[in-house]
Amino acid sequence: MPSDHHDVEPDGDSLRNLVAKSRKASKIVGWIxxxxxxxxxxxxxxxxxxxxxxxxxxxxxxxxxxALGYGSFRYGRRGHxxxxxxxxxxxxxxxxxxxxxxxxQSDVDxxxxxxxxxxxxxxxxxxxxxxxxxxxPYDFNKADAERLCNWVRTLPVD
Numbered sequence: 001m002p003s004d005h006h007d008v009e010p011d012g013d014s015l016r017n018l019v020a021k022s023r024k025a026s027k028i029v030g031w032i033x034x035x036x037x038x039x040x041x042x043x044x045x046x047x048x049x050x051x052x053x054x055x056x057x058x059x060x061x062x063x064x065x066x067a068l069g070y071g072s073f074r075y076g077r078r079g080h081x082x083x084x085x086x087x088x089x090x091x092x093x094x095x096x097x098x099x100x101x102x103x104x105q106s107d108v109d110x111x112x113x114x115x116x117x118x119x120x121x122x123x124x125x126x127x128x129x130x131x132x133x134x135x136x137p138y139d140f141n142k143a144d145a146e147r148l149c150n151w152v153r154t155l156p157v158d
Contacts, residue, residue: 010069012093018064019097019138025061026138027051033098038091041083
């Protein structure tokens with residue numbers, strides 16, 4: 001169901017494209033994918049605290065998610081915090097993205113919609129004469145970094 005103030009129908013490729021263009025959106029959508037209670041609002045201060053993002057960045061992403069038709073963004077007032085009142089499609093599509101699906105079926109024509117990749121390449125100058133690159137997920141986090149560091153420590157060295 002679209003937001004009550006516009007007639008945008010949510011689709012998986014628009015959310016995937018948002019995730020592909022913004023690391024902050026990727027972190028937030030990844031977090032949303034793990035939420036079990038799909039009937040509760042997403043409070044911007046809670047999201048910011050849990051993900052280590054600024055409140056203004058979270059508000060911006062939640063407003064973008066609203067503009068895609070995935071809920072109704074509400075500024076806090078009268079004891080209620082700033083929040084996104086999400087649609088069930090948001091959770092469904094967030095889970096599909098988090099699970100690394102490379103297509104989501106279109107409800108209109110049952111044709112697969114090809115989506116943006118879930119990783120981005122990071123170049124790194126290892127030595128003066130050698131540049132390498134590593135592909136990392138858009139929602140790369142501290143736990144992933146620690147795991148990657150541990151793996152690098154296991155590589156054979158002279």
